[in-house]
Amino acid sequence: MNPALQGLITIIVGVGGCISYFYFSNLFLDKVLFPIRGTNAGKNISRANMIRPWLFLAPAIFAMGVYLAYPVFETFRLSLMQRVAGGGYEFVGLENYQKMLQEAKFWEALNNNLLWLLVVPAASTAFGLLAAQLSDRISWGNLAKSLIFMPMAISFVGAAVIWKLVYDTRGVDQEQIGILNAVWLHFSGGAISVLFLQIVPIVGLLGFAAASALVGLAVLRPMLAGRNLVAWAIPLRLGAAGAAVWLIWLSLRAALTLGFAALPYGEPQTWLTIPFWNSFFLMAVLVWIQTGFAMVILSAALRGVPEDTIEAAIVDGANPFQIFFKIKVPQIMGTIVVVWTTITIVVLKVFDIVYAMSNGQWETQVLANYMYDKLFRANDWGIGSASAMVIMLLVMPILIWNVYNARKEMR
Amino acid sequence: MDNIVGKKSALTWAVHISMACLVALWLLPTFGLFVSSFRTSDQIVGSGWWSALSTQERQLPAIRVAGDEVEKDGRFVIEGRLFEATNADVSAWGTSSQAPTKYGPGETVDLGDGVSLTVQADGVYDLTGPVSFGDQRLPRIFSTAATPPEFTLDNYKSLLLDPKNVDGMGKAFFNTLTVTIPATIIPILVAAFAAYALAWMDFPGRALLIAAIVGLLVVPLQLALIPLLKLHLTLGIGKGYLGVWLAHTGFGLPLAIYLLRNYMVGLPRDIIECAKIDGATDFQIFMKIVLPLSFPALASFAIFQFLWTWNDLLVALVFLIDSSGETTVMTKQIVELLGTRGGNWEILATAAFVSIAVPLMVFFAMQKYLVRGLLAGSVK
Structure with a gap:
């Protein structure tokens, strides 16, 4: 059958089926099962009203159950199983996890994923905040916003093509057509090159290390002061402090390597094959896409900041930077957290960008692509499921946090 | 805001310039690809797109x-x-x-x-x-x-209209469309009924259900791949359009319900209670009052789902594309071209732009609803 025709029929059947299901099931409930007449009409009404919500909900619950809830448990079950030759499965306990933990590629993927988790949400939120704040103050702000927001509509694969052109490399004797290499070849090793490619980034990295140290200390301070804390907050704080230490180590190491590196001026670089840094070139793509999202949400939050707090600050003689960092940012902290967690979820699932740009070669593997490799290339469903469970485990804190907040809000 | 004490901020120019830089940085990569898609292969190889006019x-x-x-x-x-x-x-x-x-x-x-x-x-x-x-x-x-500079539409012609071109995007374009439209329309209705029940009907377990939906909102798609592929193979759906429609419907529902419920809760209580007193059934209230009033939320979700299904690669790879390659979608076709035609930017750029064009048009036409949906959809 022609797929377009099949699609049309599916729409008609789907929509028609839905409407008739709801219409006739309601009719059945009201007219046949609990008719509103006779002696117990009143009782029947309340009975029907007990059942009706479930009629409305049934298709959705069924679809979500089959397509989202059931797979979580089934994947967990499969991660404990192994296919045996000749068909069927056998229970192998944690063996899949053990095998996975022994693979270097898995650790590479996990490491990269953690790096993605720290860099992409931070950078997207920071750029988004900057764009939101700047665009609120200028006349062409709305145009600027929609242009920065535009990458949201572009597919990850499309973005991968766009950025591959940016990173493109040609031979030394050829004209460079990737803009990054064209810019790179303009640097020749003089004072300006050292300033822009070594000193400025090193200062940035050191500043980043200092900021991480401050955040880490701020997180640990209540514990050091011996204040009583909720039990579940302690591992969370320790984890955050650990992440801060890791970040400090990474940025200091990067600053050192950059400081002593003899940069290969004049040679076109194949950006996606430089170990460690190539992950950042891939992250740039996601930051480019997600900044628009952060900007839209944060811009709405910034507009919601009460004017009188800002006026009071101006009267007290605060400069624009103080107003931004001390008045506005603290008041939209809740929204910043929401943006941060939403982007974190996107990052955990990032697959298309890596799949299309490097396919995990040159040490750029991430968990989602590692899992796809295991599933459909190595055809190892056990380890594939195990790595999917690792992704689920990483999502879990955010899931719990979201549910907790939603429940709090409903009360 | 800064004018209230009667002085104009000295930072205005700095703001204008930094915003212009930021916008340029964000626009440049796309613009480069756009320009490249109109150049001949000789021209693309000969010089960067930024010197396309010289x-x-x-x-x-x-x-x-x-x-x-x-x-x-x-x-x-x-x-x-x-x-x-x-x-x-x-x-x-x-x-x-x-x-x-x-x-x-x-x-x-x-x-x-x-x-x-x-x-x-x-x-x-x-x-x-x-x-x-x-x-x-x-x-x-x-x-x-x-x-001299040369711009041409031939890239688009050969990619879209030439049936003999193995790299052609014409078929993939229609396949993507075939995946997208039912996968956008069907979840809306299912979700709308559920959202109405969650917003306006009182029953035990409602709060728990909402919490579960908030939880499902972030469940990674990756977990669903193997079990559902197994399920589809057992049920005999196999790999094909039906499977991908069902999968997109299932994956889109939590966001749809969440968005629509949040919107419906905000509808004025009076209207619904008046209708109830006048003897309208829940089904009638839903079809005649709530559904028309919820149009903005429906539009927001429709855009989300459209962009997501149009741009999706993973679900299509797993549930749709079989070894015959007859049902390939545009994203898959582009990934394939990246592998086989890595250096032929006239083909790659054009293919990418064919697939980007439709979402961009939808984006610019319906940006208002997209922003509204984003604001309502981010879990607060």
Whole structure:
């Protein structure tokens, strides 16, 4: 059958089926099962009203159950199983996890994923905040916003093509057509090159290390002061402090390597094959896409900041930077957290960008692509499921946090 | 805001300039690809897209003389052209890599044994000799030419309209459309009924259900791949459109319900209670009052789901595309082209733009609803 025709029929059947299901099931409930007449009409009404919500909900619950809830448990079950030759499965306990933990590629993927988790949400939120704040103050702000927001509509694969052109490399004797290499070849090793490619980034990295140290200390301070804390907050704080230490180590190491590196001026670089840094070139793509999202949400939050707090600050003689960092940012902290967690979820699932740009070669593997490799290339469903469970485990804190907040809000 | 104490911020210019830089940075990559999709392959290889408007003067790789030999007045002649483009302007040429710019256009050069070669300014060359060239190696021509900027729609024509082109996107375009439309429409209705129940009906377990939906909102798709593929294979759906429609419907529902419920809760209570007092059933209230009033939320979700299904690669890879490749979608086709045509930017850029164009149009036309949906959908 022609797929377009099949699609049309599916729409008609789907929509028609839905409407008739709801219409006739309601009719059945009201007219046949609990008719509103006779002696117990009143009782029947309340009975029907007990059942009706479930009629409305049934298709959705069924679809979500089959397509989202059931797979979580089934994947967990499969991660404990192994296919045996000749068909069927056998229970192998944690063996899949053990095998996975022994693979270097898995650790590479996990490491990269953690790096993605720290860099992409931070950078997207920071750029988004900057764009939101700047665009609120200028006349062409709305145009600027929609242009920065535009990458949201572009597919990850499309973005991968766009950025591959940016990173493109040609031979030394050829004209460079990737803009990054064209810019790179303009640097020749003089004072300006050292300033822009070594000193400025090193200062940035050191500043980043200092900021991480401050955040880490701020997180640990209540514990050091011996204040009583909720039990579940302690591992969370320790984890955050650990992440801060890791970040400090990474940025200091990067600053050192950059400081002593003899940069290969004049040679076109194949950006996606430089170990460690190539992950950042891939992250740039996601930051480019997600900044628009952060900007839209944060811009709405910034507009919601009460004017009188800002006026009071101006009267007290605060400069624009103080107003931004001390008045506005603290008041939209809740929204910043929401943006941060939403982007974190996107990052955990990032697959298309890596799949299309490097396919995990040159040490750029991430968990989602590692899992796809295991599933459909190595055809190892056990380890594939195990790595999917690792992704689920990483999502879990955010899931719990979201549910907790939603429940709090409903009360 | 800053004007309230009567002084204009000195930072205004800095703000304008930094915003312009930021916008330029965000626009540049897309713009580069857009420009590239209208250039010929020679032009793309010859210079970066940023110099697309200037004439390129460059030394071209050596081209070996080739063509059919014709006998003319007792001499054997091979004629041909160096470039396909007719508006090139050869400024110098040569026959060895040591002296690639030795001769000027129109010059006739004696290559020994009575063989002579002439290259005209427009790239036409002729090689003449007293005896047949037979199987001997013909000379190579090194040329330096200026080619004026050239823009063309041929990339799009060959990619979309040429049925013989194996890299064609025409089929993939329609496949993507076939996946997208039912996968956008069907979840809306299912979700709307559920959202109404969660917003306006009182029943035990409602709060728990909402919490579960908030939880499902972030469940990674990756977990669903194997179990559902297994399920589809067992049920006999296999890989195909039906499977991908069902999968997209299932994956889209939590966001749909969440968005629509949040919107419906905000509808004025009076209207719904009045209708109830007037004897309307829940089904009637839903169809006649709530659904029309929820149009903005429905539109927001429809855009989300459309963009997501159109841009999706993973779900299509797992649930739709079988080994025959008949049902390939555009994202998959582009990934394939990245592998096989990695350097042919005229093909890649055009293919990417064909797939980006529709979401971009939807984006710019319905941005208002998209923003509204984002604001409502981010879990607060």
